[in-house]
Amino acid sequence: MGDVSHDPGSTELTEPPIPAPVHPALQAYQQRTRRAMRGYAAVLVLLVLLGFIAVRIAYAHGELNKVSASLGQAPAPIPVQATGTELTRAWQSTDHPAAGNPYADGIVVGYDAHTVNGRDALTGAVRWHYTRTDETICSVMQQDSSTIAIYDHLGNCDEVTGFVTATGQAKWYRTLTDDGQSSAGSAPNVVVTVAAQSVHVFDNAGGLDRWNWPAPDGCTVTRALAGSLGVLISYRCGSGNHLILRDEFKDTTTWTLDTTSALLPIAASAFVGAVDPATGQLHRYTGAKGTDSISGQLAATAAELTALPRVATSVSGTDSTGKANEFIFAGKLFCLSYTGAVAWSAGASSAPWLVGDRLVAAADGPGRVVQHREDGGAAQLTSRLSPAPAAGARPYPVGGGLLMSGTDLAMYR
Numbered sequence: 001m002g003d004v005s006h007d008p009g010s011t012e013l014t015e016p017p018i019p020a021p022v023h024p025a026l027q028a029y030q031q032r033t034r035r036a037m038r039g040y041a042a043v044l045v046l047l048v049l050l051g052f053i054a055v056r057i058a059y060a061h062g063e064l065n066k067v068s069a070s071l072g073q074a075p076a077p078i079p080v081q082a083t084g085t086e087l088t089r090a091w092q093s094t095d096h097p098a099a100g101n102p103y104a105d106g107i108v109v110g111y112d113a114h115t116v117n118g119r120d121a122l123t124g125a126v127r128w129h130y131t132r133t134d135e136t137i138c139s140v141m142q143q144d145s146s147t148i149a150i151y152d153h154l155g156n157c158d159e160v161t162g163f164v165t166a167t168g169q170a171k172w173y174r175t176l177t178d179d180g181q182s183s184a185g186s187a188p189n190v191v192v193t194v195a196a197q198s199v200h201v202f203d204n205a206g207g208l209d210r211w212n213w214p215a216p217d218g219c220t221v222t223r224a225l226a227g228s229l230g231v232l233i234s235y236r237c238g239s240g241n242h243l244i245l246r247d248e249f250k251d252t253t254t255w256t257l258d259t260t261s262a263l264l265p266i267a268a269s270a271f272v273g274a275v276d277p278a279t280g281q282l283h284r285y286t287g288a289k290g291t292d293s294i295s296g297q298l299a300a301t302a303a304e305l306t307a308l309p310r311v312a313t314s315v316s317g318t319d320s321t322g323k324a325n326e327f328i329f330a331g332k333l334f335c336l337s338y339t340g341a342v343a344w345s346a347g348a349s350s351a352p353w354l355v356g357d358r359l360v361a362a363a364d365g366p367g368r369v370v371q372h373r374e375d376g377g378a379a380q381l382t383s384r385l386s387p388a389p390a391a392g393a394r395p396y397p398v399g400g401g402l403l404m405s406g407t408d409l410a411m412y413r
Helices: 024-061 302-306
Strands: 067-070 086-093 107-111 115-120 126-132 136-143 146-153 156-164 170-175 182-187 190-195 198-203 209-214 219-227 230-237 240-246 253-259 264-268 272-275 281-286 291-297 311-313 315-318 324-329 333-337 342-346 353-356 359-365 368-373 379-386 394-398 401-405 409-412
Touching (some): 107 136, 107 409, 115 136, 136 182, 136 190, 182 219, 190 219, 190 311, 198 219, 219 264, 230 272, 315 353, 333 359, 359 394
Parallel strands (some): 182 311
Antiparallel strands (some): 107 115, 115 126, 136 146, 146 156, 182 190, 190 198, 219 230, 240 253, 264 272, 272 281, 281 291, 333 342, 353 359, 394 401, 401 409
16 A cells, blocks of 8 residues: 555644643642642732721721811902991801911801811802811911811820812821920911920921920920011920020021010010010010010000910011001000000000001901001091901901901901
8 A cells, every 4th residue: 555645734633642741749839839829819818808897997986087078169369459438247157267367369267176167258158178077176277378277186286287278178287296285376488386385386388397496394385476586485484484586487596585574475576575464564685695675664454464365476567667566455456666665555456457558457346447557556447347246356358348357257348
């Protein structure tokens, strides 16, 4: 029989090749690897499940589910106008007013025990809010279009959030190292907090520390006043009384002085000064070493002077000659000149607010706001408010109206 040729196009089936036998050692290794991979996968599934359970527990018991917030569109700007003479209340809120200037960018900032509210300046309607039900608010500031809220966490005023005032957008969070309860105020670009044993200054735009000054052991801070010449701090150590002047932005001390009585910081922009609440005597400090000189007398009672807020920002301006003045409220409105003396005083019932070119405003009785010229204190304009705001409310111009900031918020237009 001759050779049979194979047709390449044939569909004849051929048997598959027989696989080579697996070495017993390799077969055992593969079996062990499969068991290990099954165990590894089970562990991963268990870890994912535990992580999911942990997140749910944290959400149920932590702060994640105790924060609620809403954002708003920035309102239209309100044009600057001369303040009207006859104003009626447009809206009122029981919110506490933010420190600094409660108004910016068409928004009025107020707060209650747990919530910060950004209200439409014209209508009072809430445009944005931020609430933490697990913590109470220590203080809120509004300065330079930034809103800062400080919450009480386990007895310390140290949980801080910064917002864009116009929209309520949170832009930074941080935890302070301060212990205990604190009072807070705002100055241009910075927040100042005062606790029993410390004074802390940090940026309002980003929350970064400028400095944190701890009082010496056994000493207590009584008052801090921030101004263009620095932060003047009074503190007491046993029976000893002291003043320290620190740079507003840098972690440096200009001078520290021992004082014969418990003086209170009273000026930090027109000059550096303190007042003796027992006598009303004014002290002016000059030079790098803080040379002390008696500069005048403040006609205010000890009760009025000791009622000054624990932390404050100086209110200052310039007269027609370009000389600096500083304004305080202690039973009445006082204008202190750059020499440290009282330039003039006028009846008032609220803290003052600088409203323009050499004008300062303050309430001078129920339903009345007077704008004084810095030169001599002559009243230039009186606004009558109906109905009268809460006693002691401080005026802030908004367009042609006035925001009255006191125990509550009220807008007059």
